[in-house]
Amino acid sequence: MVSPVETFRSLHHGRPPGAPLVLPGPWDAASAHAFEEAGFPALATPSAGVAASLGYEDGATPADEMFAAVARIVRAVDVPVSADIEGGYGLPPKELVERLLETGAVGCNLEDSHRGVLKDPREHADWLAEVRQAAGDRIFLNARVDTFIRGLPDPDRAIERAALYVAAGADCVYPIGAPVDVLPLLRAGIEGPINMVAKPDGESVRELGGLGATRVTFGPGLQRQAAAALSRVAGELRGAWLDQTR
Known part of the structure; x- marks a missing residue:
């Protein structure tokens, strides 16, 4: 029987250009269920979206609450779920892996910057290698590369x-904030799957796939769209209620 992590890993390989893996980002159990009902084969939680649902600023969610939220999302669906666990919350690799596996998640994002500052890439690669050793094949590692959002726009960096992280055992590389026009350069220089973010006013999923993206996620974008829609409904409801009380 194929395990959920094997299913998730296989979704990243053998994809034709223009048909990347699309992973919506649920922020709670209800949104996860909605995405599963829509037919998506897997999901990937956004830390910022989960933080907003719990009443925290991005990056301020306590580890216990983040893992608990991920566990609720995993329990709500039958498809594989990967979790954005930011920089790992300072946990030793073995404990980090154990806590992630306890949620039922099959993968995770791990950032290479802390409090806005890029980590030493070799030290981070060594840490990723420890995570991989502790996880074995039980977790799909998506290594985030933060150069573009930390003031280092040169794609060569x-x-x-990315090369260091792939050598350390990363299954996928996530150059967050990379301009779309450098995606072909990244595709040519990076071994293995590449994760890109789709933006409401940006290129389509198909276009991102054609330029080299293996998988497409949305960050907190879907949660923010849902919150904006709810605000509009709340405003309309408030207006209707006021009309009735005049």
Whole structure:
């Protein structure tokens, strides 16, 4: 029998250009269920979206609450779920892996910056290797490369970091904030799957796939769209209620 992590890993390989893996980002059990009902084969939680649902600023969610939220999302669906666990919350690799596996998640995002500052890439690669050793094949590692959002726009620097992380055991590389026009360069220089973010006013999923993205996620974008829609409904409801009381 194929395990959920094997299913999730297989979704990243053998994909034709223009048909990347699309992973919506649930922020709670209800949104996860909605995405599963829509037919998506897997999901990937956004830390910022989960933080907003719990009443925290992005990056301020306590580890216990993040893991608990991920566990609720995993329990709500039958498809594989990967979790954005930010920089790992300072946990030793073995404990980090154990806590992630306890949630039922099959994968995770791990950032290579802390409090806005890029980590030393070799030290981070060594840490990723420890995570991989502790996880074995039980977790799909998506290594985030933060150069583009930390003031280092040269794609060669992102490619250098990506090579270190892939050598350390990362299954996928996530050059967050990379301009779309450098995606072909990244595709040519990075071995293995590449994760890109789709933006409401940006290129389509198909276009991102054609340029080299293996998988497409949405960050907190879907949660923010849902919150904006709810605000509009709340405003309309408030207006209707006021009309009735006049």
